[in-house]
Structures are given as C-alpha cells and as structure tokens.
Amino acid sequence: MPIALWALTVSAFAIGTTEFVIVGLIPTMAADLGVSLPSAGLLVSLYALGVAVGAPVLTALSGRWPRKRLLLALMLVFTVGNLLAWLAPGYGTLVVARVLTGLAHGVFFSIGSTIATSLVAREKAASAIATMFSGLTVALVTGVPLGTFVGQHFGWRATFLAVAALGLIAFVASLVFVPRKLAQPAPASLLHQLEPLRQPRLLLVYAMTAVGYGGSFTAFTYLAPILQQVSGIGANAVSLVLLVYGVSVAVGNVWGGKLADKRGPVGALKLIFLGLAAVLFVLSITAHSPIAAVLTVLAWGAFAFGNVPGLQVYVVQQAEAHAPKAVDVASGLNIAAFNLGIAAGAWGGGLIVERMGLIHTPWIGGVVVLGAFALTVLAGRLDRRCPLPARPAGADPIAVGH
DSSP: OOHHHHHHHHHHHHHHHHHHTHHHHHHHHHHHHTOOHHHHHHHHHHHHHHHHHIIIIIHHHTTTSOHHHHHHHHHHHHHHHHHHHHHOOSHHHHHHHHHHHHHHHHHHHHHHHHHHHHTSOGGGHHHHHHHHHHHHHHIIIIIHHHHHHHHHHHOHHHHHHHHHHHHHHHHHHHHHHSOSSOOOOOOOOHHHHTGGGGOHHHHHHHHHHHHHHHHHHHHHTTHHHIIIIISOOOHHHHHHHHHHHHHHHHHHHHHHHHHHHHHHHHHHHHHHHHHHHHHHHHHHHHTTSHHHHHHHHHHHHHHHTTTHHHHHHHHHHHHHHHOGGGHHHHHHHHHHHHHHHHHHHHHHHHHHHHHTOTTHHHHHHHHHHHHHHHHHHHHHHHHHHSOOOOOOTTOOOOOOOO
8 A cells, every 4th residue: 555545544543533532531621621511522512513514515615626735734724623622721712623623524534535546556446445444443442542541641632732743744744645646536516415415215324324323422422421420430541441442343343344244234234223222221220330331331332333334335325226426425425424423412412411410321322223223124124125226246345434
C-alpha cells in the first residue's frame, strides 16, 4: 500500500479518537465546566449532528474542489476545532468546537474512500478503503482509552491538545505524501445526494441503522458515569475498561462481517440486534457489580459495532436495486444515519439520566434496539416478497466502516 494511504489512515485515527474519547471524559468535563451530565452528553449529540450534516451537504457544496486541497482544508479545520476545544473558556465555545470538528469528520469520510481507491490499482480498491477505515478501529482500541487516561490525569483539555497534534501530523503527512493530482469525480448536486432518500427500501435500512445505534448510544454515552457511580469503579480504571471494550469491538467487527457473509446481512443483523438488546438488559442488573459490569461491557463491545458490516452491505445491495446511479451516495447517507442515531441516543440518554437516573439508560436502550430488530424482520419479509437481484460475479468486495 502506498504511504499516502497511511496518511489517510492517520487522519481516520485522529478523527475516530476525537469522536469517541469524550465518552470516557464526560464526568470529568461536567465537573470542570460546572454543567450536568446530560449537558456534557449533549457534546456527543452535537458532534454527531455535525457529521450527519457535513457528509451529504458539505460534500455536495465542495464537489468542485481539488481533492488534495479539500483534504488539507478538512484536516486544518479538524485541528483548529480541537485547539478551540483545548482553549475553550466555557461550555458554549466547546459546543462550537465540537460542531466544527464534526463537520470536518463528515466530509472526510465522504471523500476519503474515493481518494484511497485512486491511490491503488482497481483490484486493490477494497483493501485500500479497509486500510483507511482501520484507523477508526485502532482509535477505539487504543486512542480512546489513552485519551481518557490523559484526560483523567492531566485534565480533559490535554486530550484535545493531543488530538490536535495528531491532526497536525495527519495534515503534514497528507501535504507531503498525497499526490497533487487525484481522480476528480463528477461533482454531485445536493439533489443527487438526496436521491436515495426517495426510495422506501433505503429509508428502511437507514431507520435500522439510526434506531440500532440510537439504542446503543443511549447507554454508551453515559458508560463512564455508570461505571463510576453505579459500579463503583475508580475513575483511573475507566480507561482500562474502555480498552477492553475497544478490543472487543475490533473482534466483533470481524465476527460481524463473517456472520453477514455466512447468513446474509438480514440474518446476521437479526442475531446481532437481539444480542445487543440482551446485553443492554443484562447491564441494568450487572452494573451494580464491578466484575460483572466489566464482563458485560466486554460482551457489549462484540455486538455494538458487529452490525456495521451487515448494514453497509445491505444498504449497497438495496441501492444497487433501487438507486443504481447513487450507490456511493446511498452508502454515505447510511453513515449519516449512523450519526443521527448517535445524536438522538445521546440526547435521549441525557433526558433519562435527568428524569430517571443513570441505571435506566441500558434497559431503555435495549428496548430501542428491539425496534431495530423489528425493522430488520420487516426488511427480511419484504426481501422474500421481492428478492434482491444477485450481485454480479467478480464485483468488487464492499468495504465497510463508520
């Protein structure tokens, strides 16, 4: 793989770290800023909304920009956003910083796949995309727990300064190693970007994605407070629990992909959504025991992102059948749906914490995930009534990622 591709992977690692590291820092940030836990959790929602808006809207508006110039601008905005979070005098400035970095995130992953594939031969396109998206997995395994550790020992601002340094490294690497002349796809209008939203079958997949992740993030956003206040786990140990969670996520993502290959995306998603709901229900009980809580979080990680391969494969299959001229756009909109689910889940979780208490977020999240299971069952029935066309022999593998 060319070194330019690794520059993209470093960018993905930095972006993945800044998105999820805040989950481990919510209690620390809430105490330091003098805001409630739900207000701190809202920073997760606002970032995810920035991603959801940035992916389709800003990608369409920047369609005529040269790819390298756009990539450098995005990493510059990302770095400035994290520096702004580091220097934020109060909660309001931090909100602006989170939205700004979320917007850069959305556009980066919209254009990152096309840049990655332009760097390699056609037969290596899927591997190139998978390599770039591996930065996200590594961020969950190492970046998030390390960032949480730094924030708890040196202050949460130090975490954002460290991520800004990563952003600067990614900017320099892209400046030096990414070629100036990259394939420039025909710019897509905003109306073209939204074409898949006119297809009911694609809307159903987006609903599965948003509801499934909305349920998971209802509880995951407040995992650190649950571990500290309910399970009695010390703040210093939270980063270790997140490390366990990240390793489990990496394993679950691979397992989910193999399950989707074996049982088909709908069959795999039904099993994973059921397992995820069950884990969330169990966490409502085991959260009161430190050891049982950690074991449950380990199981949670295996299911939490194991549905990503099935969802991405399924949305591409539906797009090939119902919006064949907008397959890439349809896949990008599924990432927007993912982040809309995160935003809604974090916001809903905040309401639950405020009105009912922390311990109620897992089981209510499990109920929401059962809604995603019901939508998946509906999708399977519709497929039996009107089967999807077979994927052409020799078609490129579908790369998946957040």
